[in-house]
Amino acid sequence: MVKLYETVMAQFDQAADLMELDPEIRKILSYTTNEIVVNFPVVMDDGCIQMFTGYRVQHNNVLGPYKGGLRFHPQVDIDEVRALAAWMTWKTAIAGIPYGGAKGGIEMRPWDHSPAELEAITRRFTFALGANIGPEYDIPAPDVNTNPQIMAWILDTYLQMMPPLERNRATHVVTGKPVESGGSPGRYKATGQGLVDVLEVWAKDYGFALDGATYIIQGYGNVGSWAARLLEPLGPVLVGVEDHSGALLNPEGFDPDELAQYVDAEGRIQGYPAGAAVDHRTFFGTEADFFVPAALENQITAETAPWLNVRLVVEGANGPTDCDGDRILQERGILLIPDVLANAGGVIVSYFEWLQNKRSEFWDLEETDIRLKKQIVGAYHRVRDAVERYDCSWRTGAYIVALARLEQVYKERGIFP
Ligand code: GLU
Numbered sequence: 001m002v003k004l005y006e007t008v009m010a011q012f013d014q015a016a017d018l019m020e021l022d023p024e025i026r027k028i029l030s031y032t033t034n035e036i037v038v039n040f041p042v043v044m045d046d047g048c049i050q051m052f053t054g055y056r057v058q059h060n061n062v063l064g065p066y067k068g069g070l071r072f073h074p075q076v077d078i079d080e081v082r083a084l085a086a087w088m089t090w091k092t093a094i095a096g097i098p099y100g101g102a103k104g105g106i107e108m109r110p111w112d113h114s115p116a117e118l119e120a121i122t123r124r125f126t127f128a129l130g131a132n133i134g135p136e137y138d139i140p141a142p143d144v145n146t147n148p149q150i151m152a153w154i155l156d157t158y159l160q161m162m163p164p165l166e167r168n169r170a171t172h173v174v175t176g177k178p179v180e181s182g183g184s185p186g187r188y189k190a191t192g193q194g195l196v197d198v199l200e201v202w203a204k205d206y207g208f209a210l211d212g213a214t215y216i217i218q219g220y221g222n223v224g225s226w227a228a229r230l231l232e233p234l235g236p237v238l239v240g241v242e243d244h245s246g247a248l249l250n251p252e253g254f255d256p257d258e259l260a261q262y263v264d265a266e267g268r269i270q271g272y273p274a275g276a277a278v279d280h281r282t283f284f285g286t287e288a289d290f291f292v293p294a295a296l297e298n299q300i301t302a303e304t305a306p307w308l309n310v311r312l313v314v315e316g317a318n319g320p321t322d323c324d325g326d327r328i329l330q331e332r333g334i335l336l337i338p339d340v341l342a343n344a345g346g347v348i349v350s351y352f353e354w355l356q357n358k359r360s361e362f363w364d365l366e367e368t369d370i371r372l373k374k375q376i377v378g379a380y381h382r383v384r385d386a387v388e389r390y391d392c393s394w395r396t397g398a399y400i401v402a403l404a405r406l407e408q409v410y411k412e413r414g415i416f417p
Contacts, residue, residue: 069143192226194345219295
């Protein structure tokens, strides 16, 4: 299996070659800055101790504080976190927000733990990270299998470690918090909202009719389910969905809200009555207008890319397409809107949450949604301009936007000493 960080570097090299990125800056951006690995003990409900391994990789902070989510998943390892951290650096640069890139997580099976154990694991991980995170330094957020509740525990633990005098100045140490604990309205759905905003403007520009279009989604968690719910009013029909429990097809179309309620209650799509169960291969081969991978990385590969029967892929997940997958999609004329643009809505609204906390402000949902749309459509236009100028794929165009911004800042500042 190709290492995920090698995928990032192959994508990076393609863009760096095409734009003729300064070779000195290329050296810097090929490395992560800090890699923190912590092993920590947690007392389980039965009184026994279990050891956990957690990671925080800080890729780059030349544009602002390190920023990126934390995931709880058995697949988390240093290679995955490195790759995800680098993608955050590109994503925040493309989005035009003053952040660098980081990512972290714990190698664990969250579904095997009670709420009390999850809380203890989260708090102990936050304690272990200590001063490696901070409101002006490195700001975590939700990702796979983490949520506002987990962010509230991180916040609370971090604040306990601070002198009382400073606690109210530090609520922006983490974003994606529950609204009552300083979160932003609209953050919860923001990644799906941003994906829909980008798809809508892309569809308009390229004459792709969304009303009546059919689509399939892989992953019905935060990103997938919100994308589906927010696409509903624009008229596309969700004809297939897959998650870790299996795949379902329904040519008549699923009701995205009802399916989301089912998944909230059951934790999986399996058993949802309004669809026929199919295997992975059949799901991938479903004839539809577009596909939204919104689960994990390495899903569209040399094996699966030839199966796809769609015109467009919109990446809700980070890294769902590997380099072979990318090449095959291009050869087959299947268009792709890349993760670092399509799923940037989450970190954009994280930035809004951070601003609100710093300024003791509270924006309403309408204001957040308007600002998100403006920010992500701005990013879309920057990427579209690069795609036209360099006559390249949207992934390479997106990288060029990010790398050009980072290159400019390095040149302005120089390298210490
Ligand atoms: N985990 C999300 C991502 O991959 C959001 C990160 C954030 O809000 O900092 O973009």
